[in-house]
Amino acid sequence: MKNSQLYKGSLTTIIMKLLEENGRMYGYEITQKVKSITKGELNITEGALYPALHKLEGEGLLDVEVEKVGNRLRKYYKLTEDGQKETVNRLAELEEFIKNMQTLVNPKINPDLQF
Amino acid sequence: MQVTDNQIKFIDQYLENSGVKYLDIRYEMTDHVATVLEEKEGDFYDEFKAYMVLHKKELLESNNKFSKIARNKAIKLLFGNLLSVKGLLITGSLFGLSFLGLNHMNFEKLVYVFYLTYFVLLLVISGFNIYHKRTKKEKLWSGTHKLMEVVSFILNGVMIFGTNTFKAPKETGDNFYFILYQCVIVSIIVMTIVTSRQLMKKYKLRYEG
Incomplete structure (x- = not known):
């Protein structure tokens, strides 16, 4: 993943946001969606994506549906009811974080913080 | 392609x-x-x-x-089962039966019965693991197998290194705690088997329909 340290903490929120918008998705579809939205800037690797998905499933935030697609089984993920509530919380936290980072990186943008 | x-x-x-x-x-x-x-x-x-x-x-x-993650989830489910009404009833019944058993046998014999129960149940769990390792007839699911591995590892350790596990206490007053300890261990083994079956059903339903 590009700038992995910066993105690492937000990976689960990114996944939850995508699932909130798209209903249900499978692993590879998530990686491709992120790549397409960020125009190839952000590439989520298998080593980062699947542990994050399984962790969220373990926490009861994601539910799983398995379907036969062609000649193999495919595992789809979707948000549970708790997952939907948690997505709202995590997105609010992320937005707050981005706002604070913007203020720190570019303080002139926020006149309230000027002395 | x-x-x-x-x-x-x-x-x-x-x-x-x-x-x-x-x-x-x-x-x-x-x-x-x-x-x-x-x-x-x-x-x-x-x-x-x-x-x-x-x-x-x-x-x-x-x-x-x-x-x-599958292992942790399975252990969490095991603890949930142990603390469920069913789990507590099993532990309680074992405890009650053990005290009733004392009316018909002496304490050494009761310890022997515990030993046999413990041994047979452990054989079931260890046998399950060995069967899966040696043959590939049965499908191996992560949560089920990890749970069996962890519990059989810990209990085999208790069996081998816990030298006081099956020793009858010197003080008669300690019988209560000794029996309670044995009942909890037997309940853990029984509930491990129950939890494994639950997980197995879940996996089969999810992946085999």
Whole structure:
């Protein structure tokens, strides 16, 4: 993943946001969606994506549906009811974080913080 | 390219030979690898090799992390079962039966009965693990197998190193705690078997319909 340290903490929120918008998705579809939205800037690797998905499933935030697609089984993920509530919380936290980072990186943008 | 049935089997076999032993993990990885390859235009085996050179390490790391998550989830379910009405009833009934048993046998015999029960149940769990390792007739699911592995490892440790486990207490007043301790251990083993069956059903329902 590009700038992995910066993105690492937000990976689960990114996944939850995508699932909130798209209903249900499978692993590879998530990686491709992120790549397409960020125009190839952000590439989520298998080593980062699947542990994050399984962790969220373990926490009861994601539910799983398995379907036969062609000649193999495919595992789809979707948000549970708790997952939907948690997505709202995590997105609010992320937005707050981005706002604070913007203020720190570019303080002139926020006149309230000027002395 | 279109990935054929035989190529799907090839990917699955490759992953299994690389150490991804649990079927539920392999199903997802096989689909991932096949989907990536379906977007390529070249020869299947060339593209497969090129993909594995770059991503095998990540897939194996993901496998290890998944196994740990499955293990933790299974242990959480076991504790939930132990503290459920059913689990508490089993422990309570064992406890009551043990005290009733004392009316018909002396304490040494009761310890022997505990030993036998413990041993037979452990054989069931260990036998399950050995059966899976030696034969591949039964499908191996991550949560079920990890739970059996952890519990049999800990209980075998208690059996081998816990020298006081089956020693009758010197003070008669300690009988209560001794019997309670034995009942809890037997309940853990029984509930491990119950939890494994629950997980097995869940996996079969999810992946086999």
